[in-house]
Amino acid sequence: MRLATWNVNSVNARLETVLRWFEAAQPDVACLQEIKCVDEKFPAEAFERLGYNVAVHGQKTYNGVALVSKRPLEDVRRGLPGDDGDEQARYIEAVVSGPQPVRVASIYLPNGNPVGTEKFAYKLAWMDRLNAHARELLAWEEPFALMGDYNVIPEPRDAEFPKNWEGDALFQPESRRAFRALKNLGLTEAYLQADGAPGAYTFWDYQAGAWQRNNGIRIDHALLSPEATDLLTGVSIHRDVRGWDKPSDHVPLVIELDA
């Protein structure tokens, strides 16, 4: 089973590009972030025509996440537990049915800039809630994948110009520590497990010729439970998509599970 995560930066503004990638890459499951629309404005029919089921947790203008799956989606949950009162649509989770069911989450972790503001505190609090939820899921000892835009640069090697990111919320010690804490629960970072070569970026800013200069960062990640890690057979980053017409500033991260 091929699972992808992709921050599409508006699913409606990007629909042609997104569908082009779906037809080329043929994901079984795709976790989308920054759909930037309410549920009713999500172009579900376009995906259904390609044989997909859709579950959406949308929001007007900002954020918004979705799951798109060829297999039926069961036990859909919108929002992180502990999110009561949080208006920002950043989390959706469902069980992808099949002979070996896999729980999959689409995550849009807060950016957190500028550091020292309530936005950074919100990012860290959100990561704490994600940590608590991951602990609950781990207790089930089942395959699950937490996939998405984590807005965290884990290590200096995950940026072409790490000095550029000093002082940025994506590269703060607190952000990196919270990401490590997630992994230290027993989750495996799929890219490092199955490949791990440096320079594998997933984001290049639209500004200042970042793509042309390869001023990239690796901030989209797939964290796997031990039972999902057992099933991991491969990973790829679809870097070329950043060079397409009307690209998102993120590219898809794809993992293969023997499920």
Added chain:
DNA sequence: ATGACCTCCGAAGGAGGA
């Protein structure tokens, strides 16, 4: 070069992204 982009909303330019 203290630059440079993109989307949303809504009808100009501010907010937000990373």
